[in-house]
Amino acid sequence: MSEKNIPLTSAEIASLWTAYMNDSMSKYVLQQMLKYIEDQDIKPIIQFAFDLASDHMDKLLAFFKQEKFAPPNGFTKRNVNMEAPRLFSDTFCLTYVNHMAKVGLLSYAGIISMCSREDIRSYFTKALNNTTTLYNQSQNIAIVKGVNARHPYIEVPKEIDFIDSKKYLSGLNPLSSKRPLNAIEITHLYANVMTNSIGIKLCIGFSQTSPTKEIQEYMLRGKEISIKHVKIFASTLLENDIESPQLPDVAISNSTTPTFSDKLIMFQMSLLSAAGIGNYAMAAAASQRSDLVVNYERLSLEIAQFAKDGATIMIKNNWLEQPPGTKDRTKLAKNKN
Structure with a gap:
């Protein structure tokens, strides 16, 4: 064939x-x-x-x-x-x-x-x-x-080491000290600060140019969620004396003229939300400190709810195209006449 x-x-x-x-x-x-x-x-x-x-x-x-x-x-x-x-x-x-x-x-x-x-x-x-x-x-x-935010430098290991205690996986007990972050955990925290920072700027630009109050409020909510997540990840890095990344000169103009359709900006945010959930899932799977895993899981739920509310807005305005799928066989059987 x-x-x-x-x-x-x-x-x-x-x-x-x-x-x-x-x-x-x-x-x-x-x-x-x-x-x-x-x-x-x-x-x-x-x-x-x-x-x-x-x-x-x-x-x-x-x-x-x-x-x-x-x-x-x-x-x-x-x-x-x-x-x-x-x-x-x-x-x-x-x-x-x-x-x-x-x-x-x-x-x-x-x-x-x-x-x-x-x-x-x-x-x-x-x-x-x-x-x-x-x-x-x-x-x-x-x-x-000079506008690339490099991931932080840490000391290159000079010898092989092994985890010798389950305490390495802990992090939720507020009465005990947390172990220092490992390179994998730093990488994901840093990357997620970066992606949320981009989301903040897009939400600002979309909120001030959308002519629709509902979309403006949705984008401002997205901005606040991203700011909250940046603060959580950045504070975790700072606990290990690691500065969070800064994006230089990523300015949004003062324009309030509609630039992109509401349909387009809602789709863009749904795409970024899906990518964010994927990033958090990958970070949770790779992180070995339990407090980091819990943070990624609860913040993923917040993004998922944000994305769901966005889908509701898109459905209401007939902006959300249905992906290809199978037919409802039960419905076909009942309505064949």
Whole structure:
């Protein structure tokens, strides 16, 4: 049987659908950013990201046509106001692209491991390679510009050591001292401060430009949640004399002109919320101090509730596209006449 005649699996259908939704959103966010980029070192990175999203959409549409697969509506030029004033600084645009590239790296790697058809795996492998290039280039420019927040330095181990007591896993007893953080725990705490800091800036920008009171309040709530999480992670680092990362010059302008549609900004926040829950789950699994695990688990629940409330808003406004799925067989049986 020809590869193209092999039906798509549920994983492949989900991957193509999700990828198109994400790329169509990214394309129009990046298009608006490109209009105002002034830094000639940063502009090629944003242009590269925009070109990737556009190319991915074309290739995904070809898959949809080949498979007689109804493509999602996704996002179009109607979801961005190209006449709106600048909203994000050049440095924030670079930081945003770098962060979204990280999200893409994790997403594409997972997709490849779930897909069976060679042509689908080949597409996502190329997408992974392109996203790796985007991440590396944006990271290099951030380093050159001095706007890259490096993870903290710690002493390199000189000998092998083993955990010799269950106390290594403790951390919840307020009457006993907590052991110092290990390198793995520091890494996740630091990374989650960074991602929440980006979320704060996006929430600020979206809240001040959305014309809808409900969306404004939702974004301000998201900002407060991210601030709270940053404080928790940063205080844990400070207990070990480790400064939390600072994102330099990631300013949001004073514009209040609607820039992106409410549908787009709600989708962007749902994407970041899903990524955040994934980051916390990974951090909880990797951390060995019990207080850190408990923190990640309870904060994940807060993000999950925030995401659920966002989905409710999107459903109410008919903004949330339903992913492909199976038919309700019981309903079909009862209504066949």
